[in-house]
Amino acid sequence: MLVGGRGVPLWSRCVRLLSPHCAEAPSSLRAAAAVRCHPGRTFNTGSCRLLQSRGPSGTETAIGTAGKLVRNGGDKKAVICIEGNIASGKTTCLEYFSKTSNIEVLTEPVSKWRNVRGHNPLALMYQDPKRWGITLQTYVQLTMLDRHLSSVSAPVRMMERSIFSAKYIFVENLFRSGKMPEVDFAVLSEWFDWITTNISIPVDLIVYLQTSPQTCYERLKQRCREEEKVIPLEYLESIHHLYEDWLIKQTSFPLPAPVLVIPADHDLQNMLHQYEENRDKILAGSCLL
Numbered sequence: 491m492l493v494g495g496r497g498v499p500l501w502s503r504c505v506r507l508l509s510p511h512c513a514e515a516p517s518s519l520r521a522a523a524a525v526r527c528h529p530g531r532t533f534n535t536g537s538c539r540l541l542q543s544r545g546p547s548g549t550e551t552a553i554g555t556a557g558k559l560v561r562n563g564g565d566k567k568a569v570i571c572i573e574g575n576i577a578s579g580k581t582t583c584l585e586y587f588s589k590t591s592n593i594e595v596l597t598e599p600v601s602k603w604r605n606v607r608g609h610n611p612l613a614l615m616y617q618d619p620k621r622w623g624i625t626l627q628t629y630v631q632l633t634m635l636d637r638h639l640s641s642v643s644a645p646v647r648m649m650e651r652s653i654f655s656a657k658y659i660f661v662e663n664l665f666r667s668g669k670m671p672e673v674d675f676a677v678l679s680e681w682f683d684w685i686t687t688n689i690s691i692p693v694d695l696i697v698y699l700q701t702s703p704q705t706c707y708e709r710l711k712q713r714c715r716e717e718e719k720v721i722p723l724e725y726l727e728s729i730h731h732l733y734e735d736w737l738i739k740q741t742s743f744p745l746p747a748p749v750l751v752i753p754a755d756h757d758l759q760n761m762l763h764q765y766e767e768n769r770d771k772i773l774a775g776s777c778l779l
């Protein structure tokens with residue numbers, strides 16, 4: 491199916507690009523400005539460095555003109571987030587692109603979510619989401635923020651998911667399904683709002699690996715991650731609908747970047763072929779609009 495956003499070229503039979511509903515597309519490569527979908531959050535990152543510091547994971551930050559914390563040098567790099575349901579093939583896609591020079595690949599910090607100082611918040615969340623959902627999601631939010639702010643070593647960064655999908659998909663799913671108390675949701679939302687208001691998190695392109703929940707269910711079982719053995723098909727269906735509302739229908743939450751949709755139900759060989767066919771479009775992410 492070919493669907494294009496406003497004035498957006500349609501490139502191929504199987505891939506489509508959707509524009510975010512906000513008027514301006516962020517492009518940390520094209521200009522030294524990080525423009526956000528949220529009203530009143532536009533600022534220039536290129537003109538002023540008032541304060542600099544180095545944090546964990548080699549994070550180098552500065553305060554921009556609008557008083558927002560920005561990653562140093564981040565305005566010159568392209569950031570592409572690979573989004574999709576659990577076991578949709580994101581890691582496999584990133585592995586493929588990791589063989590390309592000039593691309594830095596950041597996979598999700600799942601190993602941290604499975605082991606923080608000897609504890610496994612991912613397993614705890616699946617065992618008892620009402621009790622441990624906030625624990626996992628607080629840690630996911632922190633580790634995702636750390637990923638976004640870490641120093642970029644190549645002109646293009648490809649990363650698995652984002653702080654946005656952690657909130658708009660997973661926190662939202664826990665809350666809507668009645669598995670997260672309202673107070674936990676409120677606290678997480680306050681944290682998320684504070685972070686996105688005060689810290690620049692530029693994303694230039696979202697690549698959405700669009701799968702059916704059934705495909706993910708089969709791949710999930712094949713992958714056989716211990717913590718995920720309890721996941722029913724219905725859970726993947728809920729995640730799928732949240733992704734579709736956010737990235738396809740664009741009716742739920744703001745988009746931080748344009749969306750390139752790649753149908754991803756195909757076998758591995760076919761998917762690798764699609765990635766190769768669309769390599770230039772993906773890597774030209776920030777120059778597309």
Ligand SMILES: Nc1ncnc2c1ncn2[C@@H]1O[C@H](COP(=O)(O)OP(=O)(O)O)[C@@H](O)[C@H]1O
Nearest residue numbers: 576577578579580581582709713756757758761
């Ligand atoms: N196109 C595909 N066809 C069949 N199996 C796949 C395909 N892509 C990935 N897989 C397998 O499905 C499982 C989940 O893939 P993975 O890349 O880890 O997904 P994600 O990172 O989105 O959770 C893995 O076992 C992987 O080898």
Ligand SMILES: Cc1cn([C@H]2C[C@H](O)[C@@H](COP(=O)(O)O)O2)c(=O)[nH]c1=O
Nearest residue numbers: 575576577598600630651656660661718
């Ligand atoms: C971002 C995020 C992830 N999770 C869970 C969902 C899965 O069990 C793993 C991630 O695995 P995937 O193969 O990369 O999809 O973590 C979560 O519970 N909450 C989150 O915010």
